[in-house]
Amino acid sequence: MASGEFVLETDDLSKEFKGFFAVRGVNLRVRKGDVHALIGPNGAGKTTVFNLLTKFLTPTSGRILYKGEDITRTSPADIARKGMVRSFQISAVFPHLSLLENVRIALQRELGTSFHFWKSDASLAALNDRAEVLLDAVGLTEFRSHMAGDLPYGRKRALEIATTLALDPEMLLLDEPTAGMTHEDIVRITELIGKVAQNRTVLMVEHNLSVVSNLSNIITVLQRGEILAEGSYDEVSKMPEVISAYLGTGNG
Structure with a gap:
C-alpha cells in the first residue's frame, strides 16, 4: 500500500462509540516533507483522528501505516522510537x-x-x-x-x-499548537513551526485558519468524521462544500 512517498497513511480508519461513528472510513495520506493540516468545524472528528494516529484511542476498524509498516496496534512509546x-x-x-x-x-x-x-x-x-x-x-x-x-x-x-x-523525530504531530495564545505568541510559534518543518514531516490539527494558510502544503477537511475535501488552502477555501461546512460554526 505504501508508495514510498507517503510517511503516514490510513486505510479506511474508523472509530465507533456505542453506535456513533466519530470517524468513518478515513483514508489519509501524508507526504514526506509536507506540512499537512487537519481541519474542520466543531465535532468534525479531528481530535479523534489525531488520537487514533497517536494511539491514545484504538480504531474500531481500519489500519494505520507509518513508512509502510502497520502500526495499528503499536504502543505510543514504540511509535515515538520509530520517529x-x-x-x-x-x-x-x-x-x-x-x-x-x-x-x-x-x-x-x-x-x-x-x-x-x-x-x-x-x-x-x-x-x-x-x-x-x-x-x-x-x-x-x-x-x-x-x-x-x-x-x-x-x-x-x-x-x-x-x-x-x-x-x-522524523515526523512531528502537533495538536492545536497555537490554541489559547496571544497574537504575538501565535506569530512566534508559527515561525518556529515553519523553521522546524524544514527537514521533517508535520501533521497538525489547528483551529486558526491563518496559521493553516501560512504553514500548510496540503489540507484535509473533515466533516462528521469523514473527509470532505483535500488540497491546498487556496483550493479548499473556495470549495462550496467547505464554505458550507464552516458557515455558522466558526473555525472549530
Missing part, C-alpha cells in the same frame, strides 16, 4: 527545573537514561551543548536559566517543541 512524535502530549516539562535542565532530561530520554536524576552535573555536562543548540533553535537561549514554570504560555509551548525535538 513519529506527538508534541505537547508526551513532552515532559518540569516547572521547577530550568529550561536547560528540561531539554537535558529530554536528551537523556533519547539515550535511555531519563531517570538517572542522581547523576552528577559533571556527568551530564556532555548533553549541555546539544541542549543549548535546541534552545537556540526555538529562540529560548536567553531564558536558559529560568524556571520553566515562570515562562509565559507561548514560550512554554516553544520549550515543549524543544523537548520534542530532542527525540529527533
Whole structure:
C-alpha cells in the first residue's frame, strides 16, 4: 500500500462509540516533507483522528501505516522510537527545573537514561551543548536559566517543541499548537513551526485558519468524521462544500 512517498497513511480508519461513528472510513495520506493540516468545524472528528494516529484511542476498524509498516496496534512509546512524535502530549516539562535542565532530561530520554536524576552535573555536562543548540533553535537561549514554570504560555509551548525535538523525530504531530495564545505568541510559534518543518514531516490539527494558510502544503477537511475535501488552502477555501461546512460554526 505504501508508495514510498507517503510517511503516514490510513486505510479506511474508523472509530465507533456505542453506535456513533466519530470517524468513518478515513483514508489519509501524508507526504514526506509536507506540512499537512487537519481541519474542520466543531465535532468534525479531528481530535479523534489525531488520537487514533497517536494511539491514545484504538480504531474500531481500519489500519494505520507509518513508512509502510502497520502500526495499528503499536504502543505510543514504540511509535515515538520509530520517529513519529506527538508534541505537547508526551513532552515532559518540569516547572521547577530550568529550561536547560528540561531539554537535558529530554536528551537523556533519547539515550535511555531519563531517570538517572542522581547523576552528577559533571556527568551530564556532555548533553549541555546539544541542549543549548535546541534552545537556540526555538529562540529560548536567553531564558536558559529560568524556571520553566515562570515562562509565559507561548514560550512554554516553544520549550515543549524543544523537548520534542530532542527525540529527533522524523515526523512531528502537533495538536492545536497555537490554541489559547496571544497574537504575538501565535506569530512566534508559527515561525518556529515553519523553521522546524524544514527537514521533517508535520501533521497538525489547528483551529486558526491563518496559521493553516501560512504553514500548510496540503489540507484535509473533515466533516462528521469523514473527509470532505483535500488540497491546498487556496483550493479548499473556495470549495462550496467547505464554505458550507464552516458557515455558522466558526473555525472549530
